[in-house]
Amino acid sequence: MGMQSDAIQRYIRATGASHSEVQGEMVAYAHQHEFPIIGPDAGAVLRLLARMTDAGTVFEFGSGYGYSASWFLAGGADEIVLTEIDEAELDMARSFLARAGHGDRVQYELGDALDVVGEYDGPFDLVLIDHDKPRYTDGFEEVREKVPEGGVIVADNMIRGPIDVEALSAFFADEEPLPEDASEETAGIADYVDHVRADPAFESFILPVGSGICLSTRVAPRE
Numbered sequence: 001m002g003m004q005s006d007a008i009q010r011y012i013r014a015t016g017a018s019h020s021e022v023q024g025e026m027v028a029y030a031h032q033h034e035f036p037i038i039g040p041d042a043g044a045v046l047r048l049l050a051r052m053t054d055a056g057t058v059f060e061f062g063s064g065y066g067y068s069a070s071w072f073l074a075g076g077a078d079e080i081v082l083t084e085i086d087e088a089e090l091d092m093a094r095s096f097l098a099r100a101g102h103g104d105r106v107q108y109e110l111g112d113a114l115d116v117v118g119e120y121d122g123p124f125d126l127v128l129i130d131h132d133k134p135r136y137t138d139g140f141e142e143v144r145e146k147v148p149e150g151g152v153i154v155a156d157n158m159i160r161g162p163i164d165v166e167a168l169s170a171f172f173a174d175e176e177p178l179p180e181d182a183s184e185e186t187a188g189i190a191d192y193v194d195h196v197r198a199d200p201a202f203e204s205f206i207l208p209v210g211s212g213i214c215l216s217t218r219v220a221p222r223e
Contacts, residue, residue, distance in 0.1 A: 153218075
């Protein structure tokens with residue numbers, strides 16, 4: 001099974017999205033500094049979503065140095081709001097995205113995304129939640145009424161990252177409680193997935209690309 005899985009991964013990667021020159025530099029930085037990024041397969045989904053929704057404005061909870069934003073922008077998003085608490089990373093994003101020719105379509109916000117989002121009325125056709133796992137649900141609640149019908153909220157790190165996938169599998173598939181020693185990150189992801197699946201205004205599912213992304217599409221008008 002392992003060899004088959006490796007072959008599938010090589011097949012997918014060989015036929016998947018390619019990086020632009022600037023994105024290649026972003027990836028090189030990630031490898032050198034062990035910085036987590038969504039990668040080209042999940043990135044291609046972000047690019048596709050931007051095209052399919054004809055995205056006007058995108059909002060990101062946690063942008064790092066702009067890698068995920070580069071995919072939304074490559075998909076034609078008109079404007080994207082980047083949020084980052086690390087000023088050096090935000091400056092890197094400003095440099096990378098300007099050199100990629102996207103500088104005039106980006107708003108850079110230094111600070112906590114949960115605070116920043118309150119300064120924007122929306123609507124946001126696309127949202128990426130990729131900040132503190134225990135606060136994913138808070139991010140969803142802050143933004144859910146700013147996403148119009150047909151808009152999509154994407155949350156990263158559903159199957160890989162600082163989480164216990166075995167515990168999440170048992171929680172959802174076998175209805176077992178999370179272990180008492182489950183990390184805050186694991187508990188945060190469990191709460192998020194539980195929360196969005198129970199929201200009648202959204203249809204949600206986990207797509208196993210990259211580190212796993214949960215896609216939640218708004219299917220009801222905003223209140």
